Amino acid sequence: MAEVKRQYPSAGPDNTKFRKRAARWGGALVVTACAGFIGHRIAALDPGQLAAQASWPLAGALAAAPCLFALSDKLLSNAWLVLAAATEQMRPRQVDALYGRGVLAKYLPGSVFQYASRQVEGAAAGLSHSVLAKASLTEIGLHVPASMVAAGISVAVVEMPWIGGAAIAGAAYLALRAKAGLVRAAALQFGAFACFAASAAVVGAALLPTGAPLGLFGALFLMAWLAGFLVPVAPGGLGVREAALLALAGSQFPAGPLLACVLALRIASIMGDVLFGVVALLRARQA
Secondary structure: OOOOOOOOOOOOHHHHHHHHHHHHHHHHHHHHHHHHHHHHHHHOOOHHHHHOOOOHHHHHHHHHHHHHHHHHHHHHHHHHHHHHOOOOOOOHHHHHHHHHHHHHHOOOOOOOHHHHHHHHHHHHOOOOHHHHHHHHHHHHHHHHHHHHHHHHHHHHHHHOOHHHHHHHHHHHHHHHHOOOHHHHHHHHHHHHHHHHHHHHHHHHHHHOOOOOOHHHHHHHHHHHHHHHHOOOOOHHHOOHHHHHHHHHHOOOOOHHHHHHHHHHHHHHHHHHHHHHHHHHHHHHHHO
């Protein structure tokens, strides 16, 4: 008796196009909602209340925080170098330049060009496409645990200051001595996200009321960063990160200083990315 084969509908081009279109529209709706939320918070403030946050401590924070963001980019670049095992094909300066172009490209709509640029440039340097794709996927996968561990330690530092030093010392040891590349990359990523939290604490120290829990603010910033990272349509998490931080920290801190912190952190992060990208490209040319 002849066997009857059942025909199952396959995901054809139309289904793929529909999913892509739905993802784009969904992301656009999220970004629009976040922009509306931020606009509502700004409109609820007295215009002079935000301007009153300007101060010399804020100017100092806007000089220090971008350096911390640039350092975080350097640590992430080193982590990617470990994951891609690119030490034989590329010098560290070349890797920083490759990663720096990606850091700048993440501000293009779609937030995928940072990975595409690494894929193309890494292949041109002799790395296989499969290795590069695996490195990018592993990097993305490590972002979640590394950022959440850094957030937890940031909160714990408030009650136990010694834990921050111990965590940084442990991460430095693993980054330098661990034999497993995945462990080394995770330690480097933890250091990068610790710099993120430190940047938020520096800005918070200049704007938030005296005695505010800066460790908690750093942890909330990391959670907001992760929210922006997980919405790929928003370039560099623009709008999503700010809305998430306002929502998460709105009940903990006064509205005027908090909104100033949110805006200052976006400015500082862009300045840090540009600083790292430009310096990396200049150093690569001089090599």
